């Protein structure tokens with residue numbers, strides 16, 4: 301991949317097709333797209349779309365070369381890719397409505413086919429061959445942008461909780477970003493000086509040339525162009541609360557059955573599954589799929605059928621309102637629905653150790669995705685937990701960290717971990733497993749340096765170096781917002797089906813269903829949540845469209 305500046309390039313070289321990121325349409329593919337748009341000549345240095353533009357056209361290069369350039373016209377100009385005949389431009393933002401993360405500029409005179417964004421979305425939804433080729437390429441291009449650290453600039457101190465919140469929000473929502481650490485990155489100060497910001501006024505985010513001072517998650521979402529509610533969304537047939545696998549599945553099936561469907565999520569689409577580096581046991585993906593990719597695909601699929609997403613939007617309460625249900629969001633806005641699917645899943649449990657709050661700001665993580673892996677590259681890390689989430693994290697982090705220590709209370713990993721993961725761990729040289737062991741103390745000054753552990757049988761104490769601690773010790777249900785409207789079990793999970801005397805997946809209130817991890821007795825698996833989401837819709841459909 302080229303990282304030269306446009307002005308420095310004498311001879312442009314087309315970027316190779318990296319794992320299907322930049323496929324070339326053949327003549328039949330170009331002919332199939334031609335009726336959707338119009339052909340036009342382009343001049344050298346003509347800008348086809350600019351960084352920050354929304355709903356740009358979809359361009360296929362017919363002659364000449366077009367470059368995708370970050371920071372075009374600035375001192376930090378960076379050529380991301382260069383395309384010749386048959387290549388198409390853009391990335392995922394063309395389908396999601398986010399602002400573009402780079403500028404497309406003709407590097408030489410040529411010709412393009414320009415297709416309106418709306419037509420592209422229709423094409424991706426209905427054409428299996430070209431649609432899938434484009435979607436796949438766009439998903440890979442987004443991963444490339446994330447890997448390159450293109451897109452947003454987040455500048456702040458590694459010790460600032462707000463900087464961590466902003467980074468987490470960007471990572472969970474798959475917004476490409478570069479993190480500039482005030483306590484170690486020389487570029488950070490220069491950028492602050494350019495924007496006239498004092499270090500104590502960080503974190504700041506620079507997005508499409510605009511500066512946001514310590515933005516809330518909602519402000520960042522709006523600036524990036526993440527989906528916001530439309531005026532008509534305040535009333536719908538089906539309200540899905542939570543967009544993990546269960547909620548996404550309910551949204552796909554609900555919208556495809558013609559129900560006016562709205563999906564809310566307090567944090568990001570994808571739920572817990574979205575934080576998984578690789579889901580290996582989901583049907584149809586023999587080599588596994590990252591949770592982020594599964595989430596992106598599911599969201600595009602649900603939107604294709606007309607489901608409306610609002611992120612971030614956290615449900616705060618629910619009440620009955622004349623045969624309908626009224627859900628209020630934390631910003632006070634109401635949504636009324638005939639049926640509600642509760643798909644709010646579960647959240648990680650926290651370790652019971654002193655100083656957890658302090659280290660959570662900098663060095664304790666509850667997910668192990670690419671974003672966390674980059675932050676602890678080359679460091680020793682510790683993982684607590686004996687289940688599949690901990691095992692997956694160990695396998696994934698072993699590729700980035702110098703040493704991974706898995707600390708489990710169990711004396712035998714097979715109690716909670718799948719065999720395939722135990723076998724994988726056995727084969728990785730930089731993974732060490734400590735069984736029958738508990739974390740007792742977190743050691744360090746501002747950031748974590750080591751953890752103290754104790755042997756469960758002998759009580760013997762030892763210390764091991766760790767710059768990051770990953771915690772996977774189980775979950776608790778996100779059901780607090782239901783405020784007693786539906787029955788819960790003793791642990792706070794939502795009762796459904798036989799437990800409530802109603803049909804399967806229906807809660808103690810008619811028309812309110814619960815699916816996935818938040819449901820009492822659920823299997824805590826992606827496939828189970830997806831199956832339940834589909835099944836709940838059949839029941840919701842009967843209620844919404846009686847007869």
Ligand SMILES: Cc1cc2nc3c(=O)[nH]c(=O)nc-3n(C[C@H](O)[C@H](O)[C@H](O)COP(=O)(O)OP(=O)(O)OC[C@H]3O[C@@H](n4cnc5c(N)ncnc54)[C@H](O)[C@@H]3O)c2cc1C
Pocket residue numbers: 541542543544545546547548564565566567568569570571572573574575576577578579580581582613614615616643644645646647667668688689692778781815816817818823824825826827829
């Ligand atoms: C790291 C990790 C790896 C995993 N790997 C696997 C695997 O390989 N295979 C497998 O089968 N399972 C795996 N799991 C388990 C799997 O991810 C879960 O079973 C699945 O995600 C449950 O889906 P869900 O839709 O019920 O809820 P969740 O995925 O928990 O999603 C719930 C969503 O609801 C949102 N939410 C919560 N409260 C509110 C509110 N009040 N308002 C609005 N939104 C709200 C949350 O932000 C979240 O996005 C893994 C889990 C983790 C954490």
